[in-house]
Amino acid sequence: MRIYGDCLSGNCYKLKLVTELLGTPHAWKFVTWIDGGTKTDDFLARVNPAGKVPVLETSKGEMIPESGAALYYLARDSHLWPVGETDRAQVLRWMFFEQYSHEPFIAVSHSLKKRAAPSPETAAKLAELHPGGVRALETMEQHLSSNDWFVAGAPTIADISLYPYTSWAPSAGFDLSAYPEVHKWLGRVERLLGFVSMEDAIAQTTPA
Amino acid sequence: MRIYGDCLSGNCYKLKLVTELLGTPHAWKFVTWIDGGTKTDDFLARVNPAGKVPVLETSKGEMIPESGAALYYLARDSHLWPVGETDRAQVLRWMFFEQYSHEPFIAVSHSLKKRAAPSPETAAKLAELHPGGVRALETMEQHLSSNDWFVAGAPTIADISLYPYTSWAPSAGFDLSAYPEVHKWLGRVERLLGFVSMEDAIAQTTPA
Numbered sequence: 001m002r003i004y005g006d007c008l009s010g011n012c013y014k015l016k017l018v019t020e021l022l023g024t025p026h027a028w029k030f031v032t033w034i035d036g037g038t039k040t041d042d043f044l045a046r047v048n049p050a051g052k053v054p055v056l057e058t059s060k061g062e063m064i065p066e067s068g069a070a071l072y073y074l075a076r077d078s079h080l081w082p083v084g085e086t087d088r089a090q091v092l093r094w095m096f097f098e099q100y101s102h103e104p105f106i107a108v109s110h111s112l113k114k115r116a117a118p119s120p121e122t123a124a125k126l127a128e129l130h131p132g133g134v135r136a137l138e139t140m141e142q143h144l145s146s147n148d149w150f151v152a153g154a155p156t157i158a159d160i161s162l163y164p165y166t167s168w169a170p171s172a173g174f175d176l177s178a179y180p181e182v183h184k185w186l187g188r189v190e191r192l193l194g195f196v197s198m199e200d201a202i203a204q205t206t207p208a
Numbered sequence: 209m210r211i212y213g214d215c216l217s218g219n220c221y222k223l224k225l226v227t228e229l230l231g232t233p234h235a236w237k238f239v240t241w242i243d244g245g246t247k248t249d250d251f252l253a254r255v256n257p258a259g260k261v262p263v264l265e266t267s268k269g270e271m272i273p274e275s276g277a278a279l280y281y282l283a284r285d286s287h288l289w290p291v292g293e294t295d296r297a298q299v300l301r302w303m304f305f306e307q308y309s310h311e312p313f314i315a316v317s318h319s320l321k322k323r324a325a326p327s328p329e330t331a332a333k334l335a336e337l338h339p340g341g342v343r344a345l346e347t348m349e350q351h352l353s354s355n356d357w358f359v360a361g362a363p364t365i366a367d368i369s370l371y372p373y374t375s376w377a378p379s380a381g382f383d384l385s386a387y388p389e390v391h392k393w394l395g396r397v398e399r400l401l402g403f404v405s406m407e408d409a410i411a412q413t414t415p416a
């Protein structure tokens with residue numbers, strides 16, 4: 001298997017994290033939108049016509065874009081994808097929650113704070129995104145107040161999918177001290193055997 | 209099983225569509241955000257703390273929010289969820305695409321055109337959303353130029369998930385005549401045995 005991506009993106013880092021937790025042999029092909037790598041003719045024709053990373057290439061050469069789909073494929077025979085059908089639906093529930101109700105607020109805020117020049121427009125956009133990020137963190141806090149993990153009392157790809165951008169929340173302008181259960185859960189993820197930090201993942205996947 | 213929702217929302221209609229296509233026995237509980245029904249104490253405590261529909265209640269009383277997760281659960285033993293693991297990942301790929309790269313542009317545009325008062329702010333927001341909707345339709349058009357269905361040459365919940373808001377694209381301000389393959393695919397979905405239109409779904413699920 002081969003993964004196309006850059007661990008500068010939380011969506012790509014999710015795939016690196018799951019391969020490390022599971023010990024999945026794979027090749028990492030560094031591709032980033034920053035230098036136009038996701039928009040080359042070859043990438044668009046052969047890897048992902050939507051011009052985005054990450055993409056997982058299976059051992060038969062089929063391309064699987066979208067981090068959630070790739071996480072499913074990487075974890076499908078592992079303990080990170082539970083056995084029960086209701087539990088599986090709950091894993092997907094939190095993965096869809098992450099992509100629809102979390103990432104568009106927290107990841108985008110993070111990106112604006114890191115990359116956009118400070119300006120009234122950036123400040124207005126950050127203020128527009130803030131309530132959505134707060135709602136996402138409140139939903140997580142409430143769920144984690146009676147659960148150690150998102151589904152079935154054990155780590156799954158739901159946790160993996162929620163980890164990267166939640167761990168970035170402070171640098172995206174969200175104070176995690178208001179969400180003590182979220183903070184504790186981040187620590188539980190970081191203590192999993194095989195866990196790799198985003199910084200280490202970037203170091204391991206970026207060409208020298 | 210019970211479904212909480214209103215078919216005024218495309219996300220709820222997806223669940224009605226899949227139950228009709230599969231002949232799944234279920235009770236429909238009309239709940240809509242429009243009259244505050246998704247924010248009552250009972251709904252928040254018992255059904256979905258995130259205050260959103262649709263929610264699928266399993267026969268054991270477990271609540272599954274998020275349309276994509278509920279579609280998976282409803283279709284998991286049917287022909288709408290393919291057998292091969294790569295095909296399953298591709299179904300999820302298009303379902304995540306729909307929630308991240310399609311719905312936030314086309315469904316939100318539709319909602320703005322239907323519900324918001326015409327104003328410079330609404331016009332500016334519609335203009336901001338337009339390119340994302342075009343990109344989504346172009347991605348679909350390209351895929352459908354060599355595929356009758358999104359995955360594995362047969363209808364799956366990927367098609368069901370993409371159908372509602374794509375069929376609304378014209379009233380959201382997107383001219384489907386520019387996407388002939390998308391237009392033909394909509395017709396293929398509408399000719400499936402058991403297909404129910406959104407209008408009929410609304411009529412069937414709204415209390416008299």
